[in-house]
Amino acid sequence: MRLAHLWDQSRCIACGACIAACNAANYRSSTGENKTWGWLRSNIKRIAVEKGPRPMLLLVQCQHCENAPCVTVCPTGASYRDVDGLVKINPALCIGCKYCMVACPYEARWLDEETGLPMKCMGEECLSRVKAGLRPVCVEVCPAGARAFGDIDDPTSEISRRLARSRYVRLLEEKGTSPKYFVVVGP
Amino acid sequence: AAQQTAQKTAAEEVKAPVICGACGAACGLIFVKRGDRMYLLPNLEHPQPGMCFRPASALQLWNHPLRLKKPLKRVGNRGEGKFQEVDWDTALNEIAQKLRDIVNKYGPESVAFTRHDVHSWILPFIASVLGTPNVVGHEGTCHNAPTVARGFVLGAGGPPSVDPDYENATYILLVGRNLDAAMGLVRQVAKARERGVKIVVVDPRAPNLAYSSVEWVPIIPGTDTAFVLSLINVIITRGLYDAAFLKKYTNAPFLIKPDGKPLTEKDLGGEGSAYLVYDNATKSLVPHDKAQDPALDYEGVVQTPQGEVRVKTAFKLLAERAAKYPPEEAEKITGVPAADIRRIAVEFATARGVAEDGWYAAKNGNELDLYMAILILNALVGNIDKRGGLCFQESAKYPNAVTTAAGKVVTIFQVCDVGITAQELPAPKAQRVDKVAYPLATSVFDALLDAIITEKPYPIKALFIVGTAPFTRDVNTEKLKQALSKLELVVAIDILPQDHVDWCDYVLPDLMFLERGEMGTMKWSLHAGVVYSEKVLDPPPGVDARNAFWALMEIIRRAFPEKAAAVGYTEKYADPHAFEEYEEAIKKAVIISLANAWNLDPARLEEELKAKGFYVFKKKSYEARPYKTPLGTPSGKVEIYALRALQYNRDPLPDWRPPLYKVPSAPDEFYLVNGKDQIISAHMVMVKNAKWIVDRTVWMNPVDAERLGVKDGDVVELEGLDNGFKAKAVVKVTNRVRPGVLFTYAMAGGRTSRLLTGEYEFLREGVNPEWFASGKLEPVSGSAATNASVRVRRL
Numbered sequence: 010m011r012l013a014h015l016w017d018q019s020r021c022i023a024c025g026a027c028i029a030a031c032n033a034a035n036y037r038s039s040t041g042e043n044k045t046w047g048w049l050r051s052n053i054k055r056i057a058v059e060k061g062p063r064p065m066l067l068l069v070q071c072q073h074c075e076n077a078p079c080v081t082v083c084p085t086g087a088s089y090r091d092v093d094g095l096v097k098i099n100p101a102l103c104i105g106c107k108y109c110m111v112a113c114p115y116e117a118r119w120l121d122e123e124t125g126l127p128m129k130c131m132g133e134e135c136l137s138r139v140k141a142g143l144r145p146v147c148v149e150v151c152p153a154g155a156r157a158f159g160d161i162d163d164p165t166s167e168i169s170r171r172l173a174r175s176r177y178v179r180l181l182e183e184k185g186t187s188p189k190y191f192v193v194v195g196p
Numbered sequence: 197a198a199q200q201t202a203q204k205t206a207a208e209e210v211k212a213p214v215i216c217g218a219c220g221a222a223c224g225l226i227f228v229k230r231g232d233r234m235y236l237l238p239n240l241e242h243p244q245p246g247m248c249f250r251p252a253s254a255l256q257l258w259n260h261p262l263r264l265k266k267p268l269k270r271v272g273n274r275g276e277g278k279f280q281e282v283d284w285d286t287a288l289n290e291i292a293q294k295l296r297d298i299v300n301k302y303g304p305e306s307v308a309f310t311r312h313d314v315h316s317w318i319l320p321f322i323a324s325v326l327g328t329p330n331v332v333g334h335e336g337t338c339h340n341a342p343t344v345a346r347g348f349v350l351g352a353g354g355p356p357s358v359d360p361d362y363e364n365a366t367y368i369l370l371v372g373r374n375l376d377a378a379m380g381l382v383r384q385v386a387k388a389r390e391r392g393v394k395i396v397v398v399d400p401r402a403p404n405l406a407y408s409s410v411e412w413v414p415i416i417p418g419t420d421t422a423f424v425l426s427l428i429n430v431i432i433t434r435g436l437y438d439a440a441f442l443k444k445y446t447n448a449p450f451l452i453k454p455d456g457k458p459l460t461e462k463d464l465g466g467e468g469s470a471y472l473v474y475d476n477a478t479k480s481l482v483p484h485d486k487a488q489d490p491a492l493d494y495e496g497v498v499q500t501p502q503g504e505v506r507v508k509t510a511f512k513l514l515a516e517r518a519a520k521y522p523p524e525e526a527e528k529i530t531g532v533p534a535a536d537i538r539r540i541a542v543e544f545a546t547a548r549g550v551a552e553d554g555w556y557a558a559k560n561g562n563e564l565d566l567y568m569a570i571l572i573l574n575a576l577v578g579n580i581d582k583r584g585g586l587c588f589q590e591s592a593k594y595p596n597a598v599t600t601a602a603g604k605v606v607t608i609f610q611v612c613d614v615g616i617t618a619q620e621l622p623a624p625k626a627q628r629v630d631k632v633a634y635p636l637a638t639s640v641f642d643a644l645l646d647a648i649i650t651e652k653p654y655p656i657k658a659l660f661i662v663g664t665a666p667f668t669r670d671v672n673t674e675k676l677k678q679a680l681s682k683l684e685l686v687v688a689i690d691i692l693p694q695d696h697v698d699w700c701d702y703v704l705p706d707l708m709f710l711e712r713g714e715m716g717t718m719k720w721s722l723h724a725g726v727v728y729s730e731k732v733l734d735p736p737p738g739v740d741a742r743n744a745f746w747a748l749m750e751i752i753r754r755a756f757p758e759k760a761a762a763v764g765y766t767e768k769y770a771d772p773h774a775f776e777e778y779e780e781a782i783k784k785a786v787i788i789s790l791a792n793a794w795n796l797d798p799a800r801l802e803e804e805l806k807a808k809g810f811y812v813f814k815k816k817s818y819e820a821r822p823y824k825t826p827l828g829t830p831s832g833k834v835e836i837y838a839l840r841a842l843q844y845n846r847d848p849l850p851d852w853r854p855p856l857y858k859v860p861s862a863p864d865e866f867y868l869v870n871g872k873d874q875i876i877s878a879h880m881v882m883v884k885n886a887k888w889i890v891d892r893t894v895w896m897n898p899v900d901a902e903r904l905g906v907k908d909g910d911v912v913e914l915e916g917l918d919n920g921f922k923a924k925a926v927v928k929v930t931n932r933v934r935p936g937v938l939f940t941y942a943m944a945g946g947r948t949s950r951l952l953t954g955e956y957e958f959l960r961e962g963v964n965p966e967w968f969a970s971g972k973l974e975p976v977s978g979s980a981a982t983n984a985s986v987r988v989r990r991l
Contacts, residue, residue: 025249154386
């Protein structure tokens, strides 16, 4: 089993539902600042390309890499790749060294100053939802049909079916991370 | 441990369907409580499910630190924003005392209400109990123009009485509309994308929607009508129109006399009043419904008892009008390359496209022509009320709270007996102040301001501002201040300190949408349906907010107990909990009315609504209007030549007219356009998430920035070319706006209330685009120019 995220750039309308829903569900609508990113407390960040030939957007979050640098550098085993294919943090083992934050080429982790722990997708509530057979909140709320989540080893899953009929890229593949965040760029 | 938590929260999951109140679209949501976490998800069974940034941040609105917590009484001057907290009884009694004095002195019509979507169903009831016709909403800076156009061309009403069938469309043309709501439409577009729909977005700035796979056509502001007339020109000159549809279902073959009026049987000395056409089959003039093959391009001389009259078909007049805008001419006006205009016209016609018919449309003060042209464009390709076309919404037969007829106001309690003893109310004698100048408009707030200042047609002395934000909503900021200063009583009912709060004598804290029950017509779905929610939360600790409906009824009861008693409202409802029975009675009356209209069991309907949050009475059936049922136009046809416009001395054909503000002409002069996205509403831009998600800068194209030597993040001064108003703004250099144009979000920035403190000071960043608006309105439609032009000075 290899759970993965799909984000369809050709469909995303930048409505912000996924970003704010992540804050509501995983961080209890916290109004504190995510100082690492200069952003709200959400596991999804938005990057806009403002000076190219046309407006472009990229949503970035944990890529759940198969060869995750955050897992490699973690001295305690707190960051680990679970049997479901998701990269997770065991807070009981985390010593707050932040190596994982530095090692991630996607800068997908941010620091919760109150606990001193790194945060990332998936948040607690999304993990609990996935365990209960529900979709992560970012996927559940998306009105544009721009997101999917599921097992890429299962050819009948929605994500597998969508990947089979789409053109997609993976971010910073040249880093050897083997990321599982699929950016669809068109049919 | 994690596994145990998961099981525990899964077991404790609570779900309730709610109507989103974050904007006016009323999308379907589910309130979720899993363990100690609360959040909102879309109601995916609903025909029109959410969601977007706004409801996703709704819990931040619920326990917002700046929420109005207790009634406030002004202690400084109006505009100073100095208040003391008072208890509810004190506030209501003092307001009631002032209201009684004003009504006794100037009459009930001297009291006005202004509103947005929230509470809009019940406010006419409240106003009728008091006896004033003056409930004046936001439409003058929203959808007046397309609403009047829909009346002219399709005999239809306000949005969304007509809307594209997005789900089944093959080619969607969005002119100035960006699907910032409703999100159910975005879901429909997602389905249409599966089948390869093409979407064209015509807008001077790239809205969020343009991040997705669309063709963005960056047009010069205020020139959309020239663009659409040019599309019409290409479609007509290339013969790409649906002639069969035009002949049978539109007034295109009607013969028009030199005075602009249609030729009827009466003109020929006959008895009937049928509209005449030239029948190619019989080579004669016959009533339209008798013609076998009505000519679209006939021109000739007709013998009448009064002499010879030269007539031309409406279609020919339209063709002549559109001939003013061949693509090369339109390119000069719009900045859109002629080749693109030609290509889009051909694509639109051959794909039988659909062009969106306007919602949040007041931008340049020339939009009545634009939406007439857009509706005609849909008719030209015969795509009216067809699958994938511009469709009429099925009516839900949702009752009004009050209906005025024959000098009487009938309340819903007379229509449905739910145990409330109520009487008919006398209809207000006075005409609504804005209707005097703009009879066809839904509402014109600017006309209310004029009435306050001039006391014509009669004095307005009290204003209740209910769940709406005039300073960010309306043009003429200085006139608004003048009017607010002149009133004898100003009361705001709201959740957060919008800018007008500083100008009010009393401020009453309202419930937010998760804290109250609500029902309404299902909007932005072509099906006939009703939406429903029950309260899922109480206000957070320390917030003594109460339902605006209760507060207003209490004010009226305390001022005029006999008026309140006429609708069965007595002192027993002074307790807000007891009032829930009164609200419940109204809800029951609506349910009975709907159950009667659709032949359903009321108890069953209520049960379904509680369980699902919606009920669909009738699915959309295509090809009904005008094919089987005549339209509400004078001819019953689609009127590509608007006969109703003649009654108002208005051009019956669309034309391009310049915007109602000075057009930039120097290198440092720019258009300043404004708009929304799925992240904007007057309230949701005030939550903390909005600090990062909502942009409060002014956008400038890289070409302009380079020419002016302005860099990303620089501060510039903007000076309104029409009103000289000056303010500073931070520039964002971005390709999301065309050269020569600046963009800033409406409602998001430049907030001024003194009650905005601490970490919410971020709302003072940026500018409010309304500050620079010329304040001019379009005649007939009362649609304001919210866009403006400014001079940019580097600081």
